[in-house]
Amino acid sequence: MLSVSHLSKTFPGVRALSDVDFTARAGEVHALVGENGAGKSTLIKVLTGVYRPDAGELTYDGEPVRFGTPLQAQQAGISTIYQEVNLVPLMSVARNLFLGREPLGRLGLIDFRRMHREADEALRGLGIRVDVRRPLRELGVGAQQMVALARAVAVDARVVIMDEPTSSLEPREVKTLFGVIRMLRERGVAVVYVSHRMDELYEICDTVTVLRDGRVVHTGPLAELDRLRLVAMMLGREIGEVREEGMTKFTGSHDTEAEPVLRAEGLTVSHRLRDVSLEVRPGEVVGLGGLLGSGRSETAKAIAGALPTDAGRVVVAGVPVRAGSTAAAIRAGISLLPEDRKAEGIVPGLSVRENIALAALPALSRFGLVDDTRIDAIVETFMKRLRIKAAGPHQKVGELSGGNQQKVLLARWLALHPKVLLLDEPTRGIDVGAKAEVQALIDELADDGLAVLLISSDTEELIEGSDRVVVLKDGAVVRELTGDAVTEDALMRAIAAVPAGGSDD
Amino acid sequence: MTTQTEEAGMPADTASPKDDDPGRTNRSERLSALAQQHGALVTLVIAMAVASLSFDTFLTGDNLENMALSSAFLAVVALGMTFVIITGGIDLSVGSLFALGGVLAAWGSQYGTVVALLLPLAVCGLIGLVNGVLIAHVRLAPFIVTLAAMLGARGILLAITDEGSKTYLVDKDSFFATLGQGSLLGIGVPVWITVALFVLGAVVLRGTRFGQYVYAVGGNEDAGALMGAPVARTKISVYTLSGLCAGLAGALNAAWLVSGVTILGSGMELEAISAVVIGGTLLSGGFGFISGSLVGVLLLKVIQNVINQIGSLDSAYQQVVSGAFLAVVVVAQTWLGRRRRVL
Numbered sequence: 001m002l003s004v005s006h007l008s009k010t011f012p013g014v015r016a017l018s019d020v021d022f023t024a025r026a027g028e029v030h031a032l033v034g035e036n037g038a039g040k041s042t043l044i045k046v047l048t049g050v051y052r053p054d055a056g057e058l059t060y061d062g063e064p065v066r067f068g069t070p071l072q073a074q075q076a077g078i079s080t081i082y083q084e085v086n087l088v089p090l091m092s093v094a095r096n097l098f099l100g101r102e103p104l105g106r107l108g109l110i111d112f113r114r115m116h117r118e119a120d121e122a123l124r125g126l127g128i129r130v131d132v133r134r135p136l137r138e139l140g141v142g143a144q145q146m147v148a149l150a151r152a153v154a155v156d157a158r159v160v161i162m163d164e165p166t167s168s169l170e171p172r173e174v175k176t177l178f179g180v181i182r183m184l185r186e187r188g189v190a191v192v193y194v195s196h197r198m199d200e201l202y203e204i205c206d207t208v209t210v211l212r213d214g215r216v217v218h219t220g221p222l223a224e225l226d227r228l229r230l231v232a233m234m235l236g237r238e239i240g241e242v243r244e245e246g247m248t249k250f251t252g253s254h255d256t257e258a259e260p261v262l263r264a265e266g267l268t269v270s271h272r273l274r275d276v277s278l279e280v281r282p283g284e285v286v287g288l289g290g291l292l293g294s295g296r297s298e299t300a301k302a303i304a305g306a307l308p309t310d311a312g313r314v315v316v317a318g319v320p321v322r323a324g325s326t327a328a329a330i331r332a333g334i335s336l337l338p339e340d341r342k343a344e345g346i347v348p349g350l351s352v353r354e355n356i357a358l359a360a361l362p363a364l365s366r367f368g369l370v371d372d373t374r375i376d377a378i379v380e381t382f383m384k385r386l387r388i389k390a391a392g393p394h395q396k397v398g399e400l401s402g403g404n405q406q407k408v409l410l411a412r413w414l415a416l417h418p419k420v421l422l423l424d425e426p427t428r429g430i431d432v433g434a435k436a437e438v439q440a441l442i443d444e445l446a447d448d449g450l451a452v453l454l455i456s457s458d459t460e461e462l463i464e465g466s467d468r469v470v471v472l473k474d475g476a477v478v479r480e481l482t483g484d485a486v487t488e489d490a491l492m493r494a495i496a497a498v499p500a501g502g503s504d505d
Numbered sequence: 506m507t508t509q510t511e512e513a514g515m516p517a518d519t520a521s522p523k524d525d526d527p528g529r530t531n532r533s534e535r536l537s538a539l540a541q542q543h544g545a546l547v548t549l550v551i552a553m554a555v556a557s558l559s560f561d562t563f564l565t566g567d568n569l570e571n572m573a574l575s576s577a578f579l580a581v582v583a584l585g586m587t588f589v590i591i592t593g594g595i596d597l598s599v600g601s602l603f604a605l606g607g608v609l610a611a612w613g614s615q616y617g618t619v620v621a622l623l624l625p626l627a628v629c630g631l632i633g634l635v636n637g638v639l640i641a642h643v644r645l646a647p648f649i650v651t652l653a654a655m656l657g658a659r660g661i662l663l664a665i666t667d668e669g670s671k672t673y674l675v676d677k678d679s680f681f682a683t684l685g686q687g688s689l690l691g692i693g694v695p696v697w698i699t700v701a702l703f704v705l706g707a708v709v710l711r712g713t714r715f716g717q718y719v720y721a722v723g724g725n726e727d728a729g730a731l732m733g734a735p736v737a738r739t740k741i742s743v744y745t746l747s748g749l750c751a752g753l754a755g756a757l758n759a760a761w762l763v764s765g766v767t768i769l770g771s772g773m774e775l776e777a778i779s780a781v782v783i784g785g786t787l788l789s790g791g792f793g794f795i796s797g798s799l800v801g802v803l804l805l806k807v808i809q810n811v812i813n814q815i816g817s818l819d820s821a822y823q824q825v826v827s828g829a830f831l832a833v834v835v836v837a838q839t840w841l842g843r844r845r846r847v848l
Contacts, residue, residue: 070730070731070733080731082731086727086728086731086732087725087732088721088725088728088791089725090720090791091717091721091724095717095720099721099734100718100733102714104714109708109712109713110712110714151732
């Protein structure tokens with residue numbers, strides 16, 4: 001129905017897709033999987049007309065096509081349901097459902113009576129009962145997603161692309177969604193289904209295409225592929241492959257006898273985390289494993305007070321931390337090095353010195369005046385200790401390499417003398433040499449008695465850097481690997497495991 | 506002048522009374538919605554009641570007709586502005602276009618009524634169209650684009666009037682003059698035209714596909730685009746519409762004054778914006794209704810009138826009161842909006 005061949009797309013500095021072949025067939029549910037940066041969203045955006053490919057062909061219904069805008073793709077019969085609801089919250093449910101194709105009555109005016117009736121019928125058919133005249137924003141996120149689904153289905157789509165449609169749905173709504181997908185399949189619609197949830201993929205999908213680093217690594221019937229193989233392909237690892245110590249700069253394990261300094265108990269955030277508990281002892285590096293979207297970053301953010309929790313508590317050195325406040329978390333000694341250091345961390349226009357001193361300023365000033373000599377001392381210590389390569393403390397951070405920017409950020413948080421350090425992808429996007437240095441640094445910091453929680457998509461880094469690995473899946477802890485069990489094999493098995501009560505394919 | 510000639514043209518029929526699902530309904534939210542929708546109307550009724558009790562001269566035919574007439578021109582400008590603001594934009598050029606439209610109409614009236622009406626509409630509509638194209642396609646900020654148009658239109662105005670020294674007059678006996686001066690059933694023609702335009706505007710905003718696009722663009726532009734709404738075309742349309750409204754209002758005003766007065770219209774854009782906001786339309790876009798803007802205009806004019814009636818109060822205070830009132834309304838709207846989780 002819809003296929004691409006030899007597709008390539010390059011963004012400045014990044015080759016997002018190279019030589020990708022992908023075919024969505026009528027009456028088939030096609031899973032599209034891959035980790036962060038694998039190229040899934042780029043592929044979807046090419047399919048829906050948001051991006052134009054640099055090279056390669058798009059074929060629709062046997063004819064070569066080129067979509068200039070999302071509107072053209074839609075008119076051709078390609079509907080997309082985005083992960084975040086893309087509707088107009090202030091408009092009523094019915095108006096959202098019918099925008100641009102309202103039933104018209106006399107004089108070209110909208111026939112509201114008919115529109116409301118048809119909207120009501122369409123939603124009832126999906127098992128949702130709402131007053132279609134109410135504004136969309138009064139609905140829950142799940143119900144809003146169902147309205148988006150109803151809209152996508154109602155336009156007589158021949159291809160429906162769903163980008164993580166279940167991320168905000170309740171289990172009951174997921175059932176409804178799957179019912180609709182099956183109905184679409186019977187009608188001969190081609191469905192492209194993007195999700196990280198193994199159970200869902202195996203329940204609903206017929207075919208799978210695995211993307212990694214912008215390339216197709218596998219495509220074929222899903223039933224022929226067991227979960228472990230699928231996970232291994234997504235992560236780019238071989239099963240049973242023996243890895244020797246020393247591939248990364250991490251050294252052995254740390255002292256794990258002490259009392260935990262960080263205790264997170266039953267952290268719950270609706271749709272994102274379910275009852276996540278973990279402990280980190282001083283001098284210990286605990287890894288958080290799992291696929292993209294499994295709740296790793298959310299766990300770190302919840303601990304650092306950056307994500308409001310519905311339930312659960314965080315205890316540092318025996319003292320409970322007030323929930324939902326980053327300031328309280330920082331005072332308690334929790335520092336989070338965020339995933340996106342450009343957006344959430346460094347201030348590129350400021351100097352190395354200013355960036356390091358930023359968070360510690362309140363402690364370094366008296367009567368509102370900043371104590372320059374103390375700042376100089378701290379900046380010097382950390383630049384030396386973290387081996388920050390800069391022309392001097394006054395160089396702008398924006399001019400430094402990624403690895404050194406990361407070290408500046410690390411210095412900023414270390415200047416606060418934290419007890420717990422949460423590192424979200426600390427080595428992403430920095431070159432190999434700097435990566436090894438940051439890894440060695442993490443090791444040193446743990447040796448100095450810091451409790452470290454490490455998140456990394458690099459399985460190798462995670463396995464070798466961590467003393468223990470807590471494996472997350474769909475927002476819940478599924479296993480904890482300790483001691484000799486901290487291996488890639490065990491990690492992948494934990495991620496791929498079928499939940500109790502579920503059936504394997 | 507009636508204010509309830511049409512249904513509240515809002516995107517979500519929040520106030521539909523026959524709603525009976527208590528599950529999702531939050532009573533205080535509902536009340537907030539009602540207050541946001543009809544707050545201006547209630548205030549207007551109270552203000553008029555107080556004014557008529559306080560001053561014998563308020564509820565007289567002459568005074569009411571004066572108010573209605575002076576409201577009419579601002580109301581037509583506010584009508585176009587309502588569309589612009591619902592898309593999340595702003596149009597600062599309308600004051601200048603109002604004056605320009607008046608002068609062009611007065612000059613054109615020597616060639617007949619058709620020219621007197623079409624010339625200002627064509628010129629002001631074109632300037633609005635250019636505004637819209639720059640905003641929608643070049644993606645410039647509405648504030649800057651329409652500010653430039655405001656200065657530019659003022660410049661054109663000065664050029665065609667020899668720096669304001671030349672005043673074009675309208676023949677008092679022409680048909681064009683009756684559009685401003687005539688009356689029907691004791692009510693001035695401009696008032697009739699205004700009412701007709703508001704009914705039409707409400708039908709367009711509420712009952713047509715274009716109206717839905719206006720709300721969608723203001724409510725969530727990206728989502729609107731993904732749902733296939735013609736975002737650029739909608740934006741261009743509303744700025745063109747706003748230009749047309751300002752030009753027409755200027756022309757009617759010139760017919761009323763039987764001359765094209767160059768110094769008119771300065772500050773009118775802000776008055777129009779105030780009226781729209783007081784009428785319950787959200788400055789952030791996506792929510793609003795036509796009838797509210799009419800109420801907002803009337804409310805501003807009643808306040809002005811009352812202050813004029815209090816002879817002892819310096820008319821400068823008129824602006825202080827209008828300003829304070831606007832501030833109160835915006836605070837109330839923000840508060841109500843937060844309660845309704847709109848903002």
